[in-house]
Ligand SMILES: Nc1ncnc2c1ncn2[C@@H]1O[C@H](COP(=O)(O)OP(=O)(O)OP(=O)(O)O)[C@@H](O)[C@H]1O
């Protein structure tokens with residue numbers, strides 16, 4: 001077709017499309033609703049997926065960790081010897097220490113309790129908390145001051161490294177370096193003991209000097225949001241958690257160390273190390289469930305498995321809805337073909353073939369679907385951004401919309417497919433009618 | 443010969459033959475008028491001539507080419523190049539403009555809409571006094587105007603055969619005369635026009651007039 005003709009043809013299609021405003025409106029609206037829910041749902045689901053993955057994503061790809069609860073069953077020497085990469089040893093304080101508490105005007109309480117992690121060093125991945133409260137590993141970025149080093153461990157220094165969120169709570173002016181944090185060792189959590197008269201006597205206070213501040217883990221970012229919710233006047237108390245880092249020897253000295261320990265290898269050769277650890281776990285630890293071998297791929301896989309049923313269910317629901325809206329579009333198409341049988345007859349008399357007729361109506365169907373898809377995508381984007389704003393600013397939930405190209409193109413592709421599939425049947429019906437019969441049609 | 447119909451038979455229900463042993467020849471430059479009572483099969487005959495419907499017996503040659511009634515799907519191209527249709531009910535597409543209606547046949551042929559076509563379009567619009575209406579929606583036109591648009595559409599591709607089924611059926615005396623005068627003028631340009639009409643005042647324009655009765659044509 002020559003250019004002038006293409007232009008004429010497209011204009012002709014548009015005119016016919018828009019001729020019956022009600023029909024146009026009905027077909028577009030029908031598809032639009034389905035596509036809108038589909039697109040919005042897809043983006044939200046993907047964003048949620050992405051958000052949930054953020055815990056696992058913090059783990060550096062080369063790192064393998066062994067998490068164990070019963071140290072007496074573990075021959076540490078053997079493990080260290082076999083690991084061919086540098087290892088960071090970690091033990092945790094048995095109890096969380098409350099390091100911050102604040103009561104708001106309406107009487108609610110905000111408390112921050114810290115898990116004290118004694119580390120042999122901080123150059124490699126360090127232990128962090130996941131949003132579920134589990135122990136993960138992740139790289140740390142120093143924001144100011146310095147990290148815990150081997151010297152601190154040897155000297156049993158009373159120093160501590162905190163993250164930005166902890167700093168913002170404890171030292172709102174932002175000057176934490178050189179100041180001290182008081183660990184309230186004997187009192188677990190915030191449910192202290194106004195009921196227990198002896199509590200105060202058992203209480204021991206330890207002070208550590210802040211030497212460095214590192215960037216937040218994803219968990220800390222969430223806690224920061226939670227704190228915001230509290231400071232905006234929440235009507236319930238909040239219990240926040242963070243992790244602070246001290247030399248390994250300090251935890252040994254000052255706290256009753258917990259049974260939970262962590263060995264973190266910055267595995268230059270992580271697959272074989274992981275294999276070794278898994279094997280060791282099977283052979284020496286007799287599959288004791290409290291020993292975990294943990295690395296990025298395992299945690300990612302776990303998360304994916306956990307989310308799979310939800311994702312499947314929601315995807316099926318959205319496809320069902322899309323299907324229904326497609327049937328609705330087909331319905332509209334069918335009636336519009338009947339309405340236009342005379343037009344088909346005229347065009348055939350002018351020399352149009354069945355294929356010409358089919359093409360025209362399919363193109364029309366696809367054009368309407370495309371219009372619906374574009375509107376749906378635009379509305380969906382606005383909606384999810386609104387939802388993000390609402391979650392962040394009103395509900396103080398950490399949620400970031402995750403747009404992907406496929407999320408935005410998929411509905412357009414689906415719409416074109418729909419325009420095609422759901423026009424073919426009615427159009428075929430229209431194209432098959434004999435010319436003389438369709439000309440009689442009024 | 444442009445049209446050669448030989449012993450054509452046509453039945454809708456397999457029992458009654460609407461056309462029975464009908465023969466007709468026509469050549470370029472002729473205006474042939476066909477009359478007959480209602481239901482005698484005039485429209486049926488024109489549909490056969492225009493390759494819109496199949497026949498059940500006999501032979502039909504159009505421009506010397508034999509038409510096979512089993513292969514009607516292949517005749518879209520012939521319809522588009524050889525035949526122009528004019529109907530009593532205009533058969534225009536109401537939602538688009540006059541000009542687009544006239545150019546519509548080009549969407550279904552290989553012929554480009556080139557300068558020559560556009561020049562001819564201007565000439566036709568002028569001839570049928572449609573120039574001021576060219577961008578108007580067809581649904582807003584009067585009956586006479588619509589039929590002029592229909593004629594313009596039928597001749598835009600300069601087809602050798604023009605089939606007109608009661609084109610004046612919905613028009614008043616004056617417009618009827620005008621339409622037939624236009625058709626007559628087309629035959630002077632070399633086209634062959636087959637016209638069905640009930641209007642006795644129009645018979646004077648025909649080169650030949652036939653009467654369709656019991657499936658056959660009589661002079
Ligand atoms: N598609 C069809 N199916 C069955 N019978 C038909 C069909 N088309 C026409 N007929 C019958 O064939 C006969 C001829 O019809 P046709 O339309 O050719 O008449 P006509 O001469 O054009 O009449 P009028 O002057 O009223 O237009 C009529 O009896 C009609 O009922």
Ligand SMILES: [Mg+2]
Pocket residue numbers: 484485486607
């Ligand atoms: Mg008739």
